[in-house]
Amino acid sequence: MSEELDFAMQLAREAGQLIFEHRRDADLDHAYKGGNELVTDADLAADKLICDSIRKAWPGHEIVSEESAPEVAAAAQTMAEPVWIIDPIDGTVNYAHGHFQSAVSIAHSVGGEIKLGVVYNPFMDEMFSAEKGQGAFLNGASIRVSEVSDLRRAIIATGFPYIKQGIEPMVDRLRQILNHCADIRRLGSAALDICWLAAGRLDGYYESLSLWDFAAARLIAQEAGAHCGNFSPVPAGIDPQFHCDDLLIANPELYPQLLKLLRQA
Numbered sequence: 466m467s468e469e470l471d472f473a474m475q476l477a478r479e480a481g482q483l484i485f486e487h488r489r490d491a492d493l494d495h496a497y498k499g500g501n502e503l504v505t506d507a508d509l510a511a512d513k514l515i516c517d518s519i520r521k522a523w524p525g526h527e528i529v530s531e532e533s534a535p536e537v538a539a540a541a542q543t544m545a546e547p548v549w550i551i552d553p554i555d556g557t558v559n560y561a562h563g564h565f566q567s568a569v570s571i572a573h574s575v576g577g578e579i580k581l582g583v584v585y586n587p588f589m590d591e592m593f594s595a596e597k598g599q600g601a602f603l604n605g606a607s608i609r610v611s612e613v614s615d616l617r618r619a620i621i622a623t624g625f626p627y628i629k630q631g632i633e634p635m636v637d638r639l640r641q642i643l644n645h646c647a648d649i650r651r652l653g654s655a656a657l658d659i660c661w662l663a664a665g666r667l668d669g670y671y672e673s674l675s676l677w678d679f680a681a682a683r684l685i686a687q688e689a690g691a692h693c694g695n696f697s698p699v700p701a702g703i704d705p706q707f708h709c710d711d712l713l714i715a716n717p718e719l720y721p722q723l724l725k726l727l728r729q730a
């Protein structure tokens with residue numbers, strides 16, 4: 466295990482403990498970024514803990530964070546210095562409503578490649594982790610994607626943006642999936658959706674996101690044997706590891722079938 470992965474796992478657990486105790490012991494304060502996107506004081510406290518710890522341990526590294534440095538996400542792929550990509554609470558709406566499907570997500574990119582990812586759900590005490598080329602793990606045990614090959618037996622996860630304008634194409638894609646697959650799940654945390662796919666609990670996933678939502682989980686799924694891509698063209702010069710639009714992640718048997726379905730919608 467690299468020093469960076471050990472650091473990321475310890476930090477994710479520490480931030481997870483903070484958000485767990487914060488919700489247990491205090492009333493949550495919250496606000497709406499841009500009038501739509503929920504953020505709680507726990508998001509901000511966890512973000513501060515994570516970013517302060519990174520700056521102390523890795524002073525020369527860059528940070529992309531949903532709560533304190535979102536504007537540099539687009540540059541993450543080409544940053545010269547190593548970059549930490551942070552979502553202090555993925556599944557903020559779930560967290561604010563007392564649900565248990567929320568996680569701390571930490572990824573580390575070097576030279577334009579995501580080298581490690583950690584996603585920790587403190588409410589289930591589940592630590593998903595991966596380093597490039599080293600496999601994927603849940604609480605230290607190796608995980609693999611499902612072997613479901615028939616769409617009619619497949620459970621597919623997705624999600625929807627905070628702003629609902631222009632949602633019609635998403636409804637059309639949802640109709641396609643419901644007409645051809647066993648069922649859908651909308652669990653409210655992209656990072657955990659993708660990690661559950663890596664662990665074989667889901668068979669496919671699609672959504673458009675922000676980089677911090679998926680940077681860690683996408684590597685975990687890839688290391689667990691998933692095919693990770695996009696169901697619309699990726700612009701020239703953009704590496705799919707950093708491309709936020711129309712993500713599609715599935716086991717290798719289902720990926721081409723889902724790609725065809727989503728493109729036909």
Ligand code: LIP
Pocket residue numbers: 531552554555556557558623624625626627653654655656672674675678
């Ligand atoms: C959330 C994602 C979820 C998506 C939500 C939101 P947040 O991230 O994890 O999959 O559907 O719209 O983007 O805002 O909780 O970090």
